[in-house]
Amino acid sequence: MMKRPLLAIDTAGAVCGIALYQRGEGQQERLFTRELEGVRGHAQHILPLIDEVLAQANCTRGDLGAVAFNQGPGAFTGIRLGCSVAQGMALALDLPVIPVGMLPAFAAGLKAPAQDGLCLMAADARMDEVYFAAYGPYGPHGSYERLTLQWPVLISAQDCLPYIARRLSYWVRAAGVQQVTLAGDGWALMNQTLCHQTLQEAVPEIVLQDWHAQTPTVDVQSIARHAWDLWQQGRYVDPALALPLYLRDKVAFTTQERELGQGGNPKAAQPEDILLLPMSEHDLPEVAALEAESQVSPWRETQFKEALEAGYPAWVLRNSADQLVGLCVMMIAPDEAHLLTIAVSSDVRRQGLASKLLAQVLEVARQSQAQQIVLEVRVSNQAARLFYEQHGFVEIGMRRGYYPCPENGREDAQVLALRLTAGSSA
Secondary structure (H helix, E strand, O other), X not given: OOOOOEEEEEOOOOOEEEEEXXXXXXXXXXXXXXXXXXXXXXXXXXXXXXHHHHHHOOOOHHHOOEEXXXXXXXXXXXXXXXXHHHHHHHHHHOOOEEXXXXXXXXXXXXXXXXXXOEEEEEEEOOOOEEEEEEEEEEOXXXXXXXXXXXXXEEEEHHHHXXXXXXXXXXXXXXXXXXXXXXXXXXXXXXXXXXXXXXXXXXXXXXXXXEXXXXXXXXXXXXXXXXXXHHHHOOOOEOHHHOOOOOOOOOOOOOHHHHXXXXXXXXXXXXXXXXEEEXXXXXXXXXXXXXXXXXXXXXXXXXXXXXHHHOOOOEEEEEOOOOOEEEEEXXXXXXXXXXXXXXXXXXXXXXXXXXXXXXXXXXXXXXXXXXXXEEXXXXXXXXXHHHHHHHOXXXXXXXXXXXXXXXXXXXXXEEEEEEEOOOOOXX
C-alpha cells in the first residue's frame, strides 16, 4: 500500500521542475515529472506545471501528503520562489514541508562504490567559485543521510584544493574510509591532474575516483527521492520554518562600494588558518583533556564517544601546529537545537574561537530548520553568560540544582535561548 504522494519543487537553477512521487512498501515507485529548461521567469510557469503533474498523476492537491523544495544553494530568486510556493501550498493544505539541500541530495544519489566512501562534492557556483561540501558514508541505524564532514561553503575554485588538502586526512579519519569520490560539475573548474596529485600527496592511502563527468546536476527527481526518505524519517518542518539556504551574501557591489574602488564581482571569503573539523574518536583523548581544563564538571571521554555514536554534530578546532584548541557538541531535535558543551583552550581565549564554534552551531541549526537554540550555563559563570548575551541569547528559565559542584553541592543553571529567524545563511 502506498502512502500519500509528495510534491517536489525545484526552481534553484535554470530548470523549473515539478515532481509527484510515491514509494510503496516493496520499494516500487510512482513518479510523474514536468520540467521547463532555460526558463527565466519561473514564477509564471510553476503553478501551471504543478497542475499538469497532478493531472498526469490523476491526483488533486487534497491527495498530497507533503511538499518538498530544493532549498539551495542556487539562484537567489529561484530558491525564494520554490520556498514560498512550498510554504503557501503547505499552509493552505496543512502539510509538512521538507527542505532539501542541493549538495546532500546529490551525494545521496551517488551509486556504489561512491555511496560507501567519502564524497567531496563541488558544484559550479559561477564566477570561478564552487559550492563545496564533504560527506562520509551513510549513518547508523538505517539513516537516510550521509555523515556530514564539511557543511556547504562557498569557496573560490583556486582555493578549493588547498582547502581540501589541509582537511582531507581529518575527514578520512572521521569517515573511517579510504575510498574518495570527487563528484559534481565544480571539479571541471580545476585541473584534473593537479587535483589527483594534490589530494594523493595529502593522504597517500586514499583511492580516488572521479564522477564529475558521469553525474548530472541535481534534478527534481533526485530532490523528490531524497525528500521522501527524509519525510519517512520524520525530517520535516512546519511551513513557517522552511528557509532557503544562501551561501553567497551578494552578487554585485553597490554604487557606493564601486565608488570606493570595489570592482568586478564580490568574491568568496578566504579560508582561515584555524581548521574547523568534525570530531572523531581519534580526537577524544585531547577533547577530554580540554574539557577537563575548561569545565567545573566536565564530560568524560566515554560521554563524548557516546555522543559521536549517537550521531550528535560535534566539532573541534585545530591550529596550524595541529593542536586541538576548541570543541563543541550539539544535539538536533525536531524543532530546536541544544548546545551541549563548548570549550576553548585557555591559551587562545578572547581570539574569537568560541564565536567561530557558535557560528557553526547556528549554521547547522538553521540548515536543520531548528526554531531556536537552547543551552544551560552555570549562574556563577559570568563570562559565559556575557558571551551568550552578546550573541543574542536571552534567559527563558532556571534549572535548580542542575550542576554538581566540587564541594558536593549543587548549582543552578540559567537556561538561555536564541530564536532563529528567517534570513540568509552566511
